[in-house]
Amino acid sequence: MVNLAQRTLNRGLFERVFSLMELVERIPDDLSDEEVEGITALLPTDVAQTVTAFLEPRVRRAGIFFLKMIARWMREAVEAKSSGKKVIFVPFNFVPELIHAFKSAVPLTSEVLSSLGAAAVKGKGHVYWDFAMGLGIPDHLCSSSTIELGSMLSGTDMTADAIISSAAGACDANAKIHEFAANYLGIPQFVLEKPVDDTSKGIEQYEKNFLRLTESLERFTGEALSEEGLQEVASNINRASEIYYEIWEMKKLVPCPVPNLFSFFMYGCRFTMWGRKESVDFFELMAKEVKEGIAKGKFKQIPEKVRCGWLYTGYYIDYAGLFSWMQDKGYSYLWDILDLFFPEPISIESRESILSGICESSRRFPMTRQMGAESMSAAWLEDAAHIARELSADCAIFCGHHACKQTWSVISMVSRELQRISGIPTLNLQGDAWLSRVTPISVIQSEIDSFVRNVIRNKGERRKIRRRKGWRTTQYPTLATGLEDERE
Amino acid sequence: MVEDNMQKVINLASEIFNEEVKAWKEAGGRVIGYSCVMTPPELIQAAGFLPYRIRALGNVKTEKADSYLSRFNCSFCRSCLELGLDGTYDFLDGLVETNGCDHLRGMFENWQYAKKTEYFHYLKVPHVINENSLDYFEEEIRLFKESLEAYSGKKVDAESLARAAGEQEAVRERVRKIYSLRERELPAFSGFEATALVLVSSAISPQRFLELADQIITEREGGKIAYRGTRLMLCGAATDELELVKAIESLDGVIVTDSLCYGTRAYARIIDPQAMLSKPERTLAEAYLLDLLCPRMYEDYARRRDYVLKAVERSNVDGVIVMHNKFCDVHGVDNVQLRMDLERRGIPVLQLEKEYGSIADVGRIKTRVQAFLERIGVIESGGRL
Numbered sequence: 081m082v083n084l085a086q087r088t089l090n091r092g093l094f095e096r097v098f099s100l101m102e103l104v105e106r107i108p109d110d111l112s113d114e115e116v117e118g119i120t121a122l123l124p125t126d127v128a129q130t131v132t133a134f135l136e137p138r139v140r141r142a143g144i145f146f147l148k149m150i151a152r153w154m155r156e157a158v159e160a161k162s163s164g165k166k167v168i169f170v171p172f173n174f175v176p177e178l179i180h181a182f183k184s185a186v187p188l189t190s191e192v193l194s195s196l197g198a199a200a201v202k203g204k205g206h207v208y209w210d211f212a213m214g215l216g217i218p219d220h221l222c223s224s225s226t227i228e229l230g231s232m233l234s235g236t237d238m239t240a241d242a243i244i245s246s247a248a249g250a251c252d253a254n255a256k257i258h259e260f261a262a263n264y265l266g267i268p269q270f271v272l273e274k275p276v277d278d279t280s281k282g283i284e285q286y287e288k289n290f291l292r293l294t295e296s297l298e299r300f301t302g303e304a305l306s307e308e309g310l311q312e313v314a315s316n317i318n319r320a321s322e323i324y325y326e327i328w329e330m331k332k333l334v335p336c337p338v339p340n341l342f343s344f345f346m347y348g349c350r351f352t353m354w355g356r357k358e359s360v361d362f363f364e365l366m367a368k369e370v371k372e373g374i375a376k377g378k379f380k381q382i383p384e385k386v387r388c389g390w391l392y393t394g395y396y397i398d399y400a401g402l403f404s405w406m407q408d409k410g411y412s413y414l415w416d417i418l419d420l421f422f423p424e425p426i427s428i429e430s431r432e433s434i435l436s437g438i439c440e441s442s443r444r445f446p447m448t449r450q451m452g453a454e455s456m457s458a459a460w461l462e463d464a465a466h467i468a469r470e471l472s473a474d475c476a477i478f479c480g481h482h483a484c485k486q487t488w489s490v491i492s493m494v495s496r497e498l499q500r501i502s503g504i505p506t507l508n509l510q511g512d513a514w515l516s517r518v519t520p521i522s523v524i525q526s527e528i529d530s531f532v533r534n535v536i537r538n539k540g541e542r543r544k545i546r547r548r549k550g551w552r553t554t555q556y557p558t559l560a561t562g563l564e565d566e567r568e
Numbered sequence: 569m570v571e572d573n574m575q576k577v578i579n580l581a582s583e584i585f586n587e588e589v590k591a592w593k594e595a596g597g598r599v600i601g602y603s604c605v606m607t608p609p610e611l612i613q614a615a616g617f618l619p620y621r622i623r624a625l626g627n628v629k630t631e632k633a634d635s636y637l638s639r640f641n642c643s644f645c646r647s648c649l650e651l652g653l654d655g656t657y658d659f660l661d662g663l664v665e666t667n668g669c670d671h672l673r674g675m676f677e678n679w680q681y682a683k684k685t686e687y688f689h690y691l692k693v694p695h696v697i698n699e700n701s702l703d704y705f706e707e708e709i710r711l712f713k714e715s716l717e718a719y720s721g722k723k724v725d726a727e728s729l730a731r732a733a734g735e736q737e738a739v740r741e742r743v744r745k746i747y748s749l750r751e752r753e754l755p756a757f758s759g760f761e762a763t764a765l766v767l768v769s770s771a772i773s774p775q776r777f778l779e780l781a782d783q784i785i786t787e788r789e790g791g792k793i794a795y796r797g798t799r800l801m802l803c804g805a806a807t808d809e810l811e812l813v814k815a816i817e818s819l820d821g822v823i824v825t826d827s828l829c830y831g832t833r834a835y836a837r838i839i840d841p842q843a844m845l846s847k848p849e850r851t852l853a854e855a856y857l858l859d860l861l862c863p864r865m866y867e868d869y870a871r872r873r874d875y876v877l878k879a880v881e882r883s884n885v886d887g888v889i890v891m892h893n894k895f896c897d898v899h900g901v902d903n904v905q906l907r908m909d910l911e912r913r914g915i916p917v918l919q920l921e922k923e924y925g926s927i928a929d930v931g932r933i934k935t936r937v938q939a940f941l942e943r944i945g946v947i948e949s950g951g952r953l
Contacts, residue, residue, distance in 0.1 A: 216907060216919060218892070218900035220640070248695040248866050252670045255695075256901035259866055263905060271866045273695045276667045281707060282692075288700045451670075454690065457677050480640075485895060488638040489645075489674020493681050 092237020093197040093208050093228055094188075098158065100127065100200055101151035109144055111135065130199040133399035138378070138407065139341045142366050146345050149362055150196070153188075153352045160186045161238065166301055169232075169240035169261075171225065171247055171254055172418070174272065175442045177355025178294065181313045184303045188240065189351045190258075194227035195396045198514040204397065208234065209515060217260070222253040222483035223514040229261045239265060242300060244293070246272040246442070250452030253483045270296050274443070274452035282454075283443065290439040310434040313355035314426040317441075320354065321423035323363035330370050331414055331471055335384030337374045340403040340413035342366055344394065347418040347446070382410050386536050388528075389473040390416035391464050391494070391506065392480075392487055395513045401521035411532060414471045416479070418446045420463055457490035461497050468502045475536050476506040477528065481513045507531040573783050574761060580772060581764035581810060584625060584651065585659050588772035592618050593659055600716075601657065602664040603648070603672060605834040606693045606860050608709065608852045610844075612664070613774065614724045614732035615716035620660065621770035623808040623830070624648045626925035636678040637671075642893045643924035644806045645675040652679045662687025662719065664712075669864055669898050687719045695866050697857060706853040713849070726845045734841035735774040742781040743769055743835040749785070751825050751883040754792035759802065759823025760814045761793075766831055767808055795822045798941050799884060803827040803876060803906065804891035805899040806924075815930050816889070819938050825883040827876050833861045836875075863902035872902065873909050880915055887916040887944045889937065893924045916944050 107119075116135045120128040134143030157167050165184050170176060172191040179187035197205030205227040212230035213219055231237040243262045247254035248271050255271075262269035272293045275282045298304050324346065331338045345366060353359045373379050388406070394416050395402050406413050422444065426437030442448070453459030464476065476498055478491055495506035509527055511519030580586045589599060600617045602609070609619035624647035633649035651657050663685045665676035680688060691712050694701035717724055746765055749756035757765070765784070769777050797820030802813070808830045817823060826832055837859035843851040861872050880888065890906055892899035900921070907917045918940040923929050 216904040218897070218904075218921065220895045220900065221897060245866065249667065252864070252897040255866065256863075256897050259869065260901050260905060263869055269867070271696050273701070273866070275692060275694065275704065276673070276690075277692050281704070285700065285704045292698070292700065454692075455677060456673060457681070480638075482640050483897075485641055485897065486670040486674060488640040489671060490677055491638070492636050493678065 089207055089211060089231075089234050089236045092234065093201065093205055093231035094154070094157075094193060094238045095236075096201045097193065097196045098151075098154045101147070101154050104144075104147045105151045105155075107144065109148075110141060111144070113137070116140070124202045126202050126204055127200050129398050129400045133341060133404045136400075136404055138339045138373075139345075139369075142339075142342065142345055142362070142369055145362055145365055146348060149349065149353055149358050150192075152358065156186045157188050157238070166241040167238065168297075169243045169258075171245060171258060172351050173250070173254075173445045173448045174244055174246040175354070175438050175445070176352060177313045177317060178297070178438055178442075180353075180355045181305055181309045182297070182301055182303055183309065184301045185297070187352075190228040191224040192348065192351050194224050194514055195348075197227055197231070198223075198396050198516070199399060204516055205231075206515065206517060215264075217257070220253075220483060220485075221257055222251075222481070223512055224483075225254055225257050227514055229257055233261060233264055240267060242268045242270060244270045244272065246274070246445075246448070248272070249274040249276055250448050251484075251486060253485065268300060270300075272442070274448050276452060276454050278454045278459075286443050287436070287439055290442060291435070294435060305431065305435075307431045307434075310431055311428045314428045314434045314437060316357055316360050317355050317423060317437075318425050318428075320349075320359045320363045321425065323360070323367050324423055326367050327363070327370060330367075330374070333374075334387070334472055335379060336387060336412040336414060336471075337379040338370050339373075339379075340407045341399065342370070343413055343415055343419050344399070344403060347421070350418075350421055382408060384412055385410035386532050387412045387414055387472055387474045389414050389464070389468050389471065389476050389504075391460070391476045391478045391491075391498075392417050392484070393513050394418075395479060395511060395521065395524055397512075397514065397516035398521040401525065405521075405525055406528070409529070409532075411528065414473055415467060417450065417463075420446045420449075420467070451486045456486055457493045457497075460487075460490065461494045461501075464494065464498055465501045468498070468504055473502075473504055475504050475531070477531075478506055478508045479513055480508055480510040482510070482518070483512075505531075505535050507535075573780055573787070574764075577768050577780060577784065578761070578764045578810075581767040582625065584623065584656055586771060588776055589618065589620065589659060592773065598661040599659055600662040600664060600687065601660040602666070604666040604668040604693075605829050605862065606666055606668070606856050607664050607691060608712075608856055609770070610729065610733045610736045610839070610852065611709070611713055611716060611724065613736065614729040615713075615720045616722065617661070617716070617720065618773060619770070621830075622648055622657070623767065623771070624651060624925065625767075626809040626811055627651055628925045628927060629654075633678075636682060637674055640895055641674060642671045642805075642895045643926070644893050644896075645671040647925055649675045649679055653682055660685060662689070664688075665690045666693055668693075668862070669896070671895070687715075689715045693860075694857065695864060697865070697868065702853055702857060705857045706849045709849045709852050709856075726848060729848050730841045730844035733839055733844045735778070737839050737841055738778055739769050739774045739781075740835045740837070740839075742778060742785065745785055746781065747825065747832060747835070749788060751879075753884065755795065755822060755824055756788040756791055756793065758793050758795070759800075759817055759826070760810060762823075763808075763810055763813050763830070766834070767810070770834070793822070797821050798886045798944055799824045801825050801827070801876070801880060801883065801885040801888045802831070802891065803888060804903060804920075805893050805896050806830060807891065809925055812930065812933070815934055816937050819934060819941060821887075821937070821941055824885065825879050827861070827872075827879060829862065832879070836861060863898040869902065869905060873906060876906060876910070877913070880910070885915070887918065887940060889918045889920060889940070891920045891922060894921055916940070 170187045176187040208227045208230035211234045245258040275285045427433040450460040600612045601622045603622045612619035627647040630646040630650045632653040633646040750762045800821045800823045837855045839855045890903040907919045910917045
């Protein structure tokens, strides 16, 4: 295994991303356009695209904060390794705040690392995916977890001390690759199952599963979660949650004053530093930036042409090519499924009340709530229709990611019913959200453009009918009515 | 006479709405379809219905199903859905959904969306085994029983459940017997025949199956099939494709055992019918959860691996073929681990990804199996292709 890895890989994904983040830690909190230009000129194209998106003027201050926050998150893992703390790999649909409440453990989210790799390292992390394929892992698995786990499997990267899987019941692809990695590397795995049951029985069962997992983690780390540690985490969550809803309210404005990339920033923070003071500071900064934009009318510089809701995830192969490009075209990226974590206040009364609150957040986590529901289509549709109405979406876009069998299996029902209930059409894309070699971003852009041009912008426009001279309706009897209509 | 019986089984196995089911329906009986091995047919039978395990039998047409599911969903589920939509499964009065995998969940949701059945129940099965999940599943079994009672309009009493459990256990016992005859040094059944018997065991009434199985076992017990070549084991995803098994066995290999959900995995559990008289739900929960050897279960890989290793040793297998249908994540990943673990022990393995029921794929599969047989070194040169 290691020999093959050594022949194909030199360094692991985590290490490569972290060396970039070490540079990020050194840049000032604000940069001039010239400084940004200077930085991007020095970077390889793959990396420059991400940096350009994160440092463009509309989002620059938040972008720098976000990158530094991620740098800190990664540094804590590096330091944890050297100080004997446990590094616990978690999937994106697991509550990192539970691990943050431990003094002796830090969380690392495999999908976030894959996203960073796909966006910020030369070669976009494909080599790690290829390594996993070389082991025989099927190519229909999810690249979001397989890129990072492939790096870890190669033996050239940081190895986690334990892996948590919380997709059992909601996503086979995710749960199976985490199981494989744990078995292959010989490290403990803790499974949090989501029963596909939305009754009180199912909720109670999830609580039992969550408490069982917490106890296992306490045994594994040798540390009992303290009430103080949990209170600190919960207080930060409560404050950040308030600001989350403040930003959410501002998204309702037409035109939308919240920059497209903030959608990604919100869940990027949720999946990494939620429960930490940094998450509060970050959400405060984002809210401040939006308010400032509203006050100065900045967001009106490019007229909003269409308000898009992404039913599933976005694409993370090129942030400038998706989020910034859409912004420049006047296409608002209102939300994607990962934004829908709708935090609720956590009672800090006792250890039990806090754990119960975190458990509830975990049960209602994006994707867990929809794909782990009794009816995937009903739960997904309910969220989509509600939010489409609340945020006045003109259309929906489905980021068709080939690994997501559960969403692909019900998207036809969801898009059909969404059209019926909310009156908005859905664009179904096909690609891989983390592997650029499957569908390039230019194709995604072109499909979105065509959709907006042909379906959305013409919606409601009065069709002007004129009769072409010399045409008789009997000429093509079966198509007579249709062919008489011709737009001027 | 015996060959007539075997041929009858093959005929029954090759048809979805087979003559036994037709006769059952004509007599006014109702049929409940289910797909996963974690569904207890005992309950369905005790409620007065004929339990029927959904299959696609290699159906390759998926035009209607593809407008609901997508090309990223496994072709077995698409094939089953197609048969649901095109009317082939109109004889089913009800459906039981289980959360077997993401594809299967999607298949049932679409089936219900496009074409509602008179009866529908969702049996939720945990993905891990512990005391909590066992309690949960016991409650699920109870709810399933109540739902069947509501549909049938009669109470499922302990006696009728014990009777049904006894018959279903007898069916499993016969299948285990057939497998033991198949696994011996001079096999009494080919893989094709054994697969046909397994398919029929969940597609006709238990009483009728027992009659057929007993006659066939009596005849075959002292005989052997004509074969030469390699002893193979087949592992992996839903494989009800008789033609595929036949194609593999046309290459001088015989499949002497398997670890398939349309195979031994459905018959490994043993249930004491007497236990139905005292604690029926708990007994069924334990049998159907604790003995569930399916890659959709987590924290349980070692048991699945050991099950295969034991079968390899018991059946004196020369090589193992592990298969999964394209886009099947649970088998696709498990098969990688299984291949590694078997190869580490010196057992030759062929890992195959395939499209379900694809005639076009058979040629490719035969080429790969042939190469595998040559690699094992058992096949004589000049073997048939």
